[in-house]
Amino acid sequence: MDALPQRKIALSTGITLNIAEAGDAQNPPIIFLHGFPESHRTWRHQFNEFSNKYHVIAPDQRGFAGSDKPQNAAQYKVQHLVGDIIALADALGLDKFILCGHDWGGAVAWAATLTCPDRVEKLVIANAPHPFTYQKSLFDDLEQRAAAQYITAFRNPQFEKYVAQKGWEAYFQENFADHVEGGVPDGEREIYLSQWRQQGCFTAMMNWYRASKIIVPPMPDSGEPMPERPAYLDAPFMKVAMPTLLIWAMDDHALKPSLLHGLDELIDDLTLVKLSGGHFVPWENHDAVTRAMQDWLK
Template sequence: MTGFNLQTIPLPTGVSLDVAVAGDPANPAIILLHGFPESHRTWRHQIPELAKHYFVLAPDQRGFARSSKPAEVSDYTPDKMVGDLVALADHFTIGTFTLVGHDWGGAIAWMAALQRPDRVARLIIINAPHPFIFQKTMFDDLAQREASQYIRAFRNPDLEKHIEAIGLSAFFDGSFLRHTDFDTVAGEKAAYLDEWGQPGAMTAMLNWYRASALIVPAMDETPERPAFLNAPFPPVTQPTLVIWGMGDKALLPSQLDGLDRLVPDMTLVKVDAGHFVPWEAPEAVTAAMLEWLGKH
């Protein structure tokens, strides 16, 4: 299932991104941001349907697949990806656009919506925690803190040595498949291993976690609470659709608690699926997106 052209696009931010491009450029633009450990293929079921009505861009974000992989951890702070996003829209002379994000792509989407409301007209979030709520639950929800301990492991500078020792295939089976239905991705394993096996890809993907300012305490740790959790947090002003796979084992339902106060114009659609809901329940996700977009 394709329905798109994959183009390599150099950006003034210093990276080149592979971008799935589909639909008529005269139509309203929608940009789809994948998360860890994926690529534009996250959206393989949505792109053909969205392209019937929209101009669709789905980049392989920096560090992933065959897009550029800058060397430093500091090259992967979220502001860099927001810069890539805006530069990509500029490349196609797109003014405002609908922004869709899953997982880490959703984290970038939240930030872009907050920082660039002049560009992000509508927001669709799929199993991606709001930055305020996610940090808050690291302190107030021990179940979420426990579910997020993998982030501490991903930040370990020796993790790549472990992966090299066991091999990418074993790492795929022991990490990624714990969060999804094996039958759903069994036939996709070769594509993932191809993307993960690109030179520098695994380190680059993990550097997203290493560059993040998110504090993930150990289970027996009581670090100082970040001051911003006790201050007002700016609301998201755009109309926002949140699609949530309720079987997500990494991001628990507590991520939805109080979200409506931070996102006043929010529509919530709950789906019976796990974390990788765009392809675990593609029909439900695509239908929710198209229905909401049609109303907004």
Template sequence: MTLQQQRFHLPTGVELDVTFGGPRDGEALIFLHGFPESHRTWRHQLADLSDEYFVVAPDQRGYAGSSKPPNVEDYAPDKPVADLIALADALELKRFTLVGHDWGGAIAWMAALKHPDRIERLIIANAPHPFVFQRTLIEDRGQREASQYIRTFRDPLFETKLGAMGLEKFFEISFMRHADGKLLSEEEKETYLDQWRTPGAFTAMLNWYRASAVIVPATDEQIERPAFLDAPFPTLKMPVLVIWGMRDTALLPVQLDGLSAYVDDLTVDEVDAGHFVTWEAPDEVNKAIRAFLHDKAQ
């Protein structure tokens, strides 16, 4: 099925480049990518699933050719959640299955919590539940150590360091630390670099981390436990599939521990892959998604 791209002017004040395809009257799947990627995170899933489903994958605010608002607060999680709902409205999708990876997964968790009336099912790939993530950043030394990159990305001087380093060096020593570079063609590598070179893009991508309220203590920091960790947290009622690349070195498998307490209808599929499971193990991901969609058919 041929995919096409269209630019959507949303009432949230941004313009998003959106890739979509498949039968327009088919069940809708909206895919949200994370850092430091674009809709191409989902290239294998869009190609595979568009035979049966109406697939939609925006380049989120701050990424690729989509709008890049200037302020840190423009990237607080409620803003891309609002973009998602506005995009669904523009496409006249009253209910849809939401699929998210990395930051896209974080937005998907929040959207499912805030807009359960719109989201039929939720599919998450290597993106931690907000409650579990904050708990592990406080309680689990391994996850805290693995998440120190967030503190680095929040550093206001990071762009200066990046300028001295160069994007090619960042690709090799930072991005490839968490990905299997053997699975990326030279063409894909150039796509990343071209998107990162878009004026304002890297600061916009980093602003997602800077705008987040997630507390990331330093490795040996003693920190007061956030009160909400000892308060009730709402559970999700819609069916949820969590696909996890178990060799993820940034978001450790500890993110699966206790997850069932916050999801009433949970399916977990563990995959032998790293963080970028959507293209490191596309066949396994596609198979898991199809099985889940068929099993949890409306």
């Protein structure tokens, strides 16, 4: 287990983020964004590998690990999450940067790229669906819809009580570790659990799901009414203009291969690399992810 150099930085958004940072500030910058239920450590292998040629920054996003944890779900709307990343870049004096995101970090990276294209020079995504294809698949692909029903559970205001009754260790094992191919690496389990146990942390992490506008329709046999299909799914969608590397681990239980369909129509300059491994590919198959990034960035 490698401890990364960290410091806290207060942002113009009113949030203080804990960030890992290394490399010469004169080198090209890369900002790495983690997802649920992790921290800056998601990208620890790539962080160390790229720090000799790049200025690497990996924040704990708001609500996670060492960063501020507002408790109001509205404070996790996507505009606030993107605002943190742009404010972080501003605070570090970064005009343009390479942006890398996994899981929820990928969702923020997609949104930042679409709304602030003048700031993102290149985009790297690991197992995080494009917002259009994800919402579309939740209506049109029953396999993906079934895989996303956990989001509805997370949005339940009683979910934290359920986890407390189950116990942290049991919840960690059944709902996280058991779904990681090869298990969680030695030394990392206690890091996760110590972060989750922080005051307000678990609710803050759930609030990412509660604030999201993603609609998760019920399964056909649930007896629940089908929500209205968003009109934008049947209209042209804004394109991603900058070079984009999409790394996709094909054994992801939560995100199905149908999410890769139609991306050529949404991204002008797309490189797709398919890998073996599960959802947490930045560390489950870290050597392959690092090689894919190195080859592409050349």
